Amino acid sequence: MASVTMKATRVDAAPADRADGENTSPSARRRRRGIGWAARIELIVLIAPALVVFLAFVIFPVAMAAYYGFFSWNGYGPATDFVGLRNYVTIFTDPTFHDALWHNGVIVVLSLVIQGPVALGLALLLNRKMRGQSLIRVLIFIPYVIAEVVVGIGWSLMLQTEGGLNGLLEKVGLGSLASDWLADPKLAIWSLVGILTWKYVGFAVILFLAGLQGIPEELSEAAAIDGASFWQVQRHIVLPLLGPTIRIWAFLSIIGSLQLFDLVYIIWGQYVASTAGTSTMATYMVVNGRNAGSYGYGNAVAVVMFVISLVIALLYQRFVLRRDTEGALTGGKKSR
Amino acid sequence: MTAVTSTAVRPAAPQRPRRRITWSKPVIYFIALILVAAMLAPVAYIVIGGFRTNSEISQDPAGLPTVWHVSNYLDVLSSEVFWREAGNSVIAAVATTLLVVVLGLMASFALARYSFRGRGLIYTLFTAGLMFPITVAITPLYILVRSLGLMNSLAGVIIPQVAFALPMTIVILVPFLQAIPAELQEAASIDGCGRLGFFWRMVLPLSRPGVVTVGILAFIASWNSYMLPLFILNDDTSFTLPLGVQAFSSQYSMDTAKVLAFVSLSMLPALIFFSIFERRIVGGLTGAVKG
Numbered sequence: 001m002a003s004v005t006m007k008a009t010r011v012d013a014a015p016a017d018r019a020d021g022e023n024t025s026p027s028a029r030r031r032r033r034g035i036g037w038a039a040r041i042e043l044i045v046l047i048a049p050a051l052v053v054f055l056a057f058v059i060f061p062v063a064m065a066a067y068y069g070f071f072s073w074n075g076y077g078p079a080t081d082f083v084g085l086r087n088y089v090t091i092f093t094d095p096t097f098h099d100a101l102w103h104n105g106v107i108v109v110l111s112l113v114i115q116g117p118v119a120l121g122l123a124l125l126l127n128r129k130m131r132g133q134s135l136i137r138v139l140i141f142i143p144y145v146i147a148e149v150v151v152g153i154g155w156s157l158m159l160q161t162e163g164g165l166n167g168l169l170e171k172v173g174l175g176s177l178a179s180d181w182l183a184d185p186k187l188a189i190w191s192l193v194g195i196l197t198w199k200y201v202g203f204a205v206i207l208f209l210a211g212l213q214g215i216p217e218e219l220s221e222a223a224a225i226d227g228a229s230f231w232q233v234q235r236h237i238v239l240p241l242l243g244p245t246i247r248i249w250a251f252l253s254i255i256g257s258l259q260l261f262d263l264v265y266i267i268w269g270q271y272v273a274s275t276a277g278t279s280t281m282a283t284y285m286v287v288n289g290r291n292a293g294s295y296g297y298g299n300a301v302a303v304v305m306f307v308i309s310l311v312i313a314l315l316y317q318r319f320v321l322r323r324d325t326e327g328a329l330t331g332g333k334k335s336r
Numbered sequence: 337m338t339a340v341t342s343t344a345v346r347p348a349a350p351q352r353p354r355r356r357i358t359w360s361k362p363v364i365y366f367i368a369l370i371l372v373a374a375m376l377a378p379v380a381y382i383v384i385g386g387f388r389t390n391s392e393i394s395q396d397p398a399g400l401p402t403v404w405h406v407s408n409y410l411d412v413l414s415s416e417v418f419w420r421e422a423g424n425s426v427i428a429a430v431a432t433t434l435l436v437v438v439l440g441l442m443a444s445f446a447l448a449r450y451s452f453r454g455r456g457l458i459y460t461l462f463t464a465g466l467m468f469p470i471t472v473a474i475t476p477l478y479i480l481v482r483s484l485g486l487m488n489s490l491a492g493v494i495i496p497q498v499a500f501a502l503p504m505t506i507v508i509l510v511p512f513l514q515a516i517p518a519e520l521q522e523a524a525s526i527d528g529c530g531r532l533g534f535f536w537r538m539v540l541p542l543s544r545p546g547v548v549t550v551g552i553l554a555f556i557a558s559w560n561s562y563m564l565p566l567f568i569l570n571d572d573t574s575f576t577l578p579l580g581v582q583a584f585s586s587q588y589s590m591d592t593a594k595v596l597a598f599v600s601l602s603m604l605p606a607l608i609f610f611s612i613f614e615r616r617i618v619g620g621l622t623g624a625v626k627g
Contacts, residue, residue, distance in 0.1 A: 039450070039531070040452075042446075042450075042531065042532065043446050043450055043452055045442075046442040046443060046445060046446035046450075047442065047443045047446040047447070047458065049439050049442065049443075050439040050440060050442060050443035050502055050506075051443065051458065053439065053495065053498055053499045053502065054461075054462065054465060054499050054502050054503075056480075056499070057477065057480070057495060057496045057498075057499030057500070058465050058468055058473065058499045058500060058502075058503075059461075059465075059468075060476075060480070061473040061476035061477045061480055062468060062472060062473050062476070064476035064479065064480065065472070065473065065475060065476045068475075068476065068479075075479065122371065125364055125367060125368070126368075128364065130361075130364060130365070130368070131365075132368070136368050136371070136372060137614070138610075138611055138614045139372050139375055139376060140371065140372070140375055141610070141614065142375060142376070142379065142607065142610075143375060143378075143379075145556055145560075145606050145607060145610045146379070146560075146603050146606070146607070147559065147560035147562070147577075147578050147581075147602070147603060147606065148560060148562050148578070149560075149562055149577075149578040149579075149581045149582055149602075150382070150578075150581065150599050150602060150603045151378075153581060153582070153585050153595065153599055154378055154379075154381065154382045154596075154599060155378060157381075157382075157385070157592060157595070157596070158378060158381055158397075162394065162397060163397050164381050164385075164397045164398045165398075166397070167396060167397030167398035167399070168397075168398035171398055198374070198375070198378065202375070255467065255469065256469075259469045259471040259472065261471050261563055262562045262563060266562070266582060282471045285471075285475070286474075289475055290475060290478070290567065295475060295479065298475040299475050299476060302471075302472050302473070302474070302475050302476070305471070305472055306468075306472045309467065309469075309472070310467065313467050
C-alpha cells in the first residue's frame with residue numbers, strides 16, 4: 001500500500017489510460033507497454049485450455065447435432081442415410097411432440113407466475129433484519145441444493161396413492177381430497193409445477209436477496225423519513241431497482257423450463273410421462289432418440305429445442321433485457 | 337458495503353427500531369415459520385422415513401416412527417455399493433471443481449486483465465454458452481464421448497461437465513478480476529512483480545470469494561448431475577450416486593424404508609458442503625450481480 005501512495009503521482013495517469021486501452025485501442029497499449037511475444041504466449045497458455053474444452057464439448061456437439069439431424073442414423077458407423085428435412089417434418093407432425101411442447105409452455109408460464117411473486121415476497125421479507133435470518137436463508141436454499149434424483153424419488157414416494165401426502169390428508173380429516181397426484185392427467189402437471197416451485201423458489205430468493213443488497217439503503221431510509229410506509233418503499237423504490245435482477249431470473253427460469261428433463265424422467269419415467277401429461281421436449285428427445293436407437297431423430301429434436309430456446313432468448317434480450325442496458329447506465333450513475 | 341450501510345443507518349436509527357417492533361414482527365416470523373416448514377417437510381419425510389419399517393410406512397405413510405430403527409441406515413452404510421458410488425461421485429465432483437476453477441480462473445484472468453484482439457469475441461462466446469444447457473447437446477455429446485473411448489469412465493463425465501460449467505464460471509469471475517484496481521498491478525510491477533507473479537500473489541487471494549462461489553456451484557452441479565452420467569455411465573460399477581439412487585430405488589422398490597435411507601445418505605454431503613459455504617455463495621453472487 002505504501003508504495004502505491006508514494007508513487008501516486010506517477011500512477012495517477014495509469015487508470016484513465018488503462019480504461020482507454022481496454023476498450024478502444026488495445027494495440028496502442030500493447031506497444032506502449034512493450035508487450036510482445038511473451039505476453040502472447042502467456043495469453044495462449046492462459047486462455048487456450050478453457051477455450052479448447054469449451055469449443056470441443058459445448059459448441060462442437062451442438063454443431064454435430066445440426067449435422068446428424070439430417071440423417072436417419074442408428075448411432076453406429078458413419079451416417080450415410082441422408083433424409084433431408086424428413087426428421088423435422090416428423091417432429092412437427094407428431095402429436096406427442098405437440099403435447100410435450102404444450103407442457104413446456106405451461107411449465108414456463110406457471111414457473112414465472114408462481115415462483116416470481118412468491119420469491120419476491122419472501123426476499124423482501126427476509127431482507128429485513130430479523131432473528132434467525134441467516135438460518136432461514138440456508139434452509140430456503142436447501143431444496144435447490146438437493147439432487148434432482150433425490151427430489152424426484154422423495155416426492156414420488158410422497159405423492160403416490162399410498163404415499164405420505166394422501167396419508168397426511170386422511171389424518172387431518174381431508175381424506176376426500178386424496179388423489180392420484182402423479183398419474184391423473186388433470187393433476188400430474190400441477191404436481192410437477194408444485195415440485196418445481198418447491199425446488200427452485202430458493203434459487204430465485206437468493207438471487208433477489210443478492211440484488212437487494214446492491215440497492216443503497218439510503219434511498220429507502222430517505223423515503224421512510226418522508227413518511228413512506230414499508231410497502232410503499234418496496235413498491236416504488238425497491239422493486240424498480242430490483243428490475244434487472246428479476247428480469248435475469250425470469251430469463252434463467254424460462255430457459256430452465258424449456259430444457260426440463262431430470263425430474264420428469266425420474267418421477268414419471270419414459271412411458272408414463274406422456275400419458276400423465278408431463279412429458280417435455282427433452283424427455284421426448286431421449287425417449288424417441290437414444291432409447292429408440294434413432295440418433296439422427298434425437299439430434300433433430302435437440303436442434304428444434306435449441307432453436308426454440310435461442311429464438312425465445314433472443315426475443316427476450318431484444319425486448320426485455322434491452323431496457324436494462326439502457327437503464328443500467330443511468331441507474332448505475334444514480335446509485336453511485 | 338458494511339461501512340457504507342452502518343454510517344448510513346445512523347441518522348435514521350431512532351425511527352427504524354420503532355417501526356420494526358410494531359405490527360409486522362409476529363406476522364413475519366409466522367410466515368417464515370410456515371416457509372421453513374414447507375421447505376423442510378419433504379426432506380424430513382425422507383430422512384425420518386429411513387428410520388421406520390416398511391409395514392409402518394404402508395400402514396401410516398405420514399406418521400413418525402414408533403421406534404427409531406437405525407438398521408436401514410446401517411444396511412446402506414455397510415453396503416459396498418453405496419461407498420463405491422459415493423467414491424465415484426466424490427472423484428467426479430472434486431475433479432470437476434478443480435478443473436473448472438483452474439481453467440476458469442486462467443481464462444478469466446486473461447479476459448479481465450489483458451487487452452488483445454478478439455477478447456470481446458471470446459468473452460461473448462463464453463457468455464453465449466450460458467444458453468446451451470447440456471440437454472440440447474446431450475445426444476451428440478454422447479456420440480463424441482463414445483468415439484473418444486471414454487464411455488463408462490468418470491473422465492467422460494468430468495470433461496463435459498467442466499466445459500458446461502465454464503461459461504458461468506467466467507461470467508462470475510471476470511467482474512471480480514476486473515474490479516482489482518489497476519493501481520495494485522502498477523504497484524506490483526514497480527516492485528518487480530511480473531504479470532504472472534501478480535496473478536499468483538495478488539489476484540488469487542483477492543478473487544477468493546468469487547472462486548469459492550464458482551467452486552461450490554461446480555461441486556454441487558457435479559454431485560447432483562443426472563442426465564450426463566445417465567448417458568455416459570452404463571456399467572453399474574461406474575455409477576455415481578444419482579444413478580445409484582435411481583437404480584437402488586427400482587431394485588428395492590418394495591423396501592421403501594431402505595430406499596429412503598439410501599436417498600437421505602446420498603444427499604448428505606452436498607447439504608453439509610453447502611451449509612458450510614452458504615454465506616460465501618451469497619457473497620459471491622452479490623459481487624457478480626453488482627459488477
